Every structure is written in C-alpha cells, then in structure tokens.
Amino acid sequence: MITQGIPGPKALELISRDDVVVSPSYPRGYPFVMDHGRGVEVWDVDGNRYLDFAAGIAVNSTGHSHPKVVEAIQEQAKKFIHISSDFYHQPWIELSEKLDEIAPFKELAVTFLTNSGTESVEAAIKLARYHTKRSQLIGFLGGFHGRTMGAVSLTASKSHYHRGFFPLLGGVIHVPYPNPYRPILHMQDGEDVGDSIIRYMEEEVLGKLVPAEDVAAILIEPIQGEGGYIVPSKNFFSTLRNLCDRHGILLIVDEVQSGMGRTGKWWAIENFGVEPDIVCSAKGIASGMPLGAMIARRSIVTWKKGAHGNTYGGNPISCVAALATLDLLQNEYLENARKMGDHAIQQLLKLKDKHPSIGEARGIGLMLGIEFVKDRTKKTPDDELRDRVVDRAFTQGLLTLGCGKSVIRISPPLCITRSELDEGISILDEAISFAEDKC
C-alpha cells in the first residue's frame, strides 16, 4: 500500500547522501530505499509497502528474513563469525555434503565455496583450464556471468560491461544462444534453433577458429537471466552435451540465477535432462547472505593444495543460512515454485492476449519473463514501454526488474502465495495498460 509520495522525503534525503559517497557504477533502477521486509513484502523508509517480484535479483529465495534463516544466523553469530579457509568447521562440511546430495550429476560432487556468483564462475574457469590443460573457452551471446575479469570476459549481454576494461581475458569465443523467439542464425531444412547453433559451433568455430582439443570448457546459463529470461529450445542441451563428450570439452552451467529451486527443480539444467561437469551457484543459495559455490565432479577436481583459495570461503554464517535455506526449499518451496510458476505463466499468457505490446511471455517455474515489442510481427523491442511499465509498477507498489533489451523479469521469492502473485500481476496489468496509453 502506498501511503507516502514515491520517493518519499526520507528516501530522497538518503539518495542525495548516497549520490555523494557511493560508487556511481551501480545500475540503480528506481528510487526504492529499503527499510525492512518479510516474506514477499517489503517496506521503504517512508512506510510504503510493496510486493517484491525481484527478490534482490532472484536472491531472497525463502523471502525476506525468513525466521528459520534468521535464527540460524543468530545462533551461529553467537558461536563464531569467521575462522578463515585455513581451518575446518562443521557447517561448511555439512553444506558441501548437502550440495553433493543435490548436484545435478551422479558422480560425487566436490564444492569450492565462494562469496558471489562471479567468484564461482572465476573458480570454474580456473578449474577447467587447470584440469584440461587447455586454454580456450566458449560462451554465449547474451550471457551474463559476473564482473570480475574472467567472468566479465565471458559475459556478453551488453557491451557496456566491457567498455573501458579492455583487454579482457584471452581465449574467449562467443556463439549465439539458442533463443527460439529471436534466432540469430539461419536454420536449414529440418533444423531448430538449437541445431543451427551446434552446426555453427562445429563447422565455423571448431572448424575454422579453434581446434576442439584446445577448448577447455563451454560455459552456459541453462536459462539466460540478464540476457532476457530466455529458455533454450528443448533438445539443445543434449546435443551440446554430445558435442562436449565427442571433444573432451567440459560443460559448465552457470546456475547463479536459474538454480536453487527457481524453476521448481534444484537446477534449471534438470529441466533438460543433461548432466553438466561443473555448476556455478550463488544468489538464492543462502537467502541473501553472500555465498556462492563451484560444484564439480570429483574426477575433474584435480587441482593441488594452494592452487585456488579465498579468505572468506565457507563463512560459517553464510553456511548455516544456506543449510536453513536448502531445508526450506526441499520441504516447501521447490514444490511451491512449481505450483505458483504454473499459475503465474497462465496469468501472464492472459496478459499477452490482452496487451498487444507483449511479444512473448515465457519461463519455467518462478523464472518468468515478459518481452515487450513495438509490433508482434517484426518483434521490434520496445524498451521505452518496458521502462514505463517498471516505473509505473513501482509507484503502484510492485518491485520488478528489467532484463534483456525489453523484458521484465518476474523472479519473486519462492515462498510466494497465490494471492500475492495475483495481486502483483494485477498491478502489472494496470501498469502495462498505463504504459500502452502513454504511447
């Protein structure tokens, strides 16, 4: 419920102080200044209440300040807050055992804990090069993997992530992502979008640019996040796995955004029936405590003592928050993400029938996107309209985030109820009508 003007006086005052001392590089969307949150609801410093369909970029998987997560953090903080990765502790070991239990491959999983998504990707790149003794890496256009030097070199969702930072990591090649709505490559008779990309990789990339025996790994998001919440064509991953197997290339899936139950399964790759070699995780893993994980098959974790490490890896507070989170996901919210996801996509498809500006509504579980276009035949992206929808929704009490060129992502906490979903979608409905009227 909006009781004060947005942004209210307290928000304005804090933002003016932030402008002076906080790095201007952060991509702030709109002037939401958080005071507190509970579940799917958040309140700003002026007392306005919002529904959160963004979950801190798909991070607050169990909602804001779930009592069980808060209790785990409090209990651990009383015992010890840090000991460093030079020593051992129980929550770290238990979490690694749990990640082995849920890893999307049969082989034993070995985990390297990190502090963020980008650091998980960085660890995966280093392990892939170390183990294979190969240097080249293949990523996908539209992919987002983080902002440290290795991860940002694989990132290709917007060129501004690279502006001012060249030279990037050497040995990185990008190929088109299998986007069924906007295929980049020409498809030959009988091919789908995924087949055309595998053919391009075999014939053009491995045939003309880099020999397969120099490629260490292929890094891919099972569902592209920043790139626009894009779900690949159905059989793409099995053909990609086959290509990797034929050439001894490792398959790394970046599940930083798509994993941890967001699609109603632990990992988005499980929707495609394929086992990767390495999984990068972060975001939803610890309900908002900074934690990431690089989870790999035992047989490829061949690096030796001292090859890779970090000071905060396995932070005990983050580990207990993750254990509480995984417990909640397993017992309640994976199932809820499936059910609420099915309901939400039905509602979004109804919005698509009603609003001509919607080109496509898509997604799996609670990783859903609405793509706005100027007209449905030409599919010209309408980013201005998308921005108006996001801004209007905010002033009406709904937090959303854009992604891709003209997409709104819907990635609420996985504990969302049906009535919260319906409330948020009706705000979106009104916001889209409002934005369309302003054309």
Ligand SMILES: Cc1ncc(COP(=O)(O)O)c(C=O)c1O
């Ligand atoms: C798929 C994916 N990989 C990596 C990252 C980077 O994670 P972090 O911002 O925690 O470094 C993100 C962040 O949005 C992401 O969506």
